Amino acid sequence: MKLPPERRRQLGAFLRRHREALEDRVNPSGRRRTPGLRREDVAERAGLSASWYTWAEQGRDVALSDAALARLSDALRLSPPERRYLFELAQRRDPSPPSMALRYELPAELGTLVGAIALPAYVMDPLWRARVWNPPAGALFAPWLGSGEACLLRFVLLDPRAQDFIVDWEDRARRLAAEFRSDIAGSADPAIDALASDLNAASALFRQAWDRQLVLDREGGLRRFRGPDGAISSYRQATLSSPVAPGWKLVYLEPLAAEG
Template sequence: MGPAPPPSPDEARRRQLADFLRTRRAALRPDTGDAGRRRTPGLRREEVAQRSGVGLSWYTWLEQGRDVSPSDQVLLALSRALELSPAEREHLFRLAGVAPPETAAGPVDEQTAALVEGLLPHPAFVLGPRFDVLAANRAAALVLAGLVAAPPEERNLLLWLFGGGWDETAEAWQQTAQANLLDFRAEFARHPGDPGFVALVDRLTSASGTFRTWWARHDVHALEPARKRIDHRELGPLTLLSVQSRPSHAPGLRLRILVPGDDRTRKALG
């Protein structure tokens, strides 16, 4: 007899999920005072099931690597029961083959915030996966006034671009808007069924005929133009060079930096 065939990708993923659940369960202190009398550390399966409200048989099958498909509600309940960090929760979802829930837009971590401020005098801002603006320095607040000054729940790049007030026949706007839409489509595909993404697309589809037409094409690739033109109400026409990167410590975020692209813009921002 030859060697056993290697496990399939799905089987290997289920084994990793089972191992992950067991190690997280073993890392927790029991709620009762009999921890010292236990043969094994951490919680029992029954205690995890009770904490989470998930059936004991269902949880046992997950730890055994059975071919079962937990819902996102089950995974969220287990995340709370096992006291997982945000990174651990996302890892749990990935191992279960379920798209992680989108975290609410909020302040970025201290490292990213310091990076954005340290890029002054150049405008710099951070986008979340849904293209919400999570942080911006003072220069970005000046150049992108209508975007950064909006209420937090409305501070979304796509809402700003497709919300009216722009000359949609201008080539510069079309290049920027289309590139951002297609970049967002790739992110949308990474979050299938996520309510936050679905609600944003529904709103944009209802509000903008241009978005509705472009979204229906299902195009998936367009390069973000390096040179941008913004007709600023106070500063006049600005020509800017744009670059985007993903912080190594927060790859889910987009860091965008703008620098003057001509002498007039350099003087206006000076």
């Protein structure tokens, strides 16, 4: 795949900045030379030819393989976000993407934010468990949050009450399975694997979606719920991912006009 000239220029500038940010080289006299490593040093570390690396920094039209970029990322000691950005710039697929490191302590800022929202809102951890919610969410999602099952996936797929509570339950359940697959891409967390395995064993609908490898982003949009009296309420849902805590989500719902 050939990169457009502007993308090649950006890639070259990115490589150069990170090469220059590495430890300073000194000449035999002890005086500093140019900052960072020489191009030849980076090329040697990455198992590449010096000419190839030089041309890449200069923004020339050179072949960029997935494996070469991976070695170059290691040689430049890129952080996981920097590595992802390198592959995005080059429009290539990382053959060994860094595993997503998950944490399960509730981020304080998310708990504070939920309490400040007037709309129904709750926070889910990487295992899709509700960890904190405000009173409006507690009232709306009483069948779930009052069930004793914190995991949204387990409640929707395994609790018969979910089929009465969630309008268009089968479609929503299938979408949740596809969203979960997308959500855990890149994760090597044993707890995530265990949850997927349990759902595969316990839910035929989840198993069908999983076997078909359905993948969807967790999107907002219309959500409809049936109350104890049979009345249907409609909401517009939005999901916000935490930039500081991978896998954590804040979900809130805006009430829509009552259905006739």
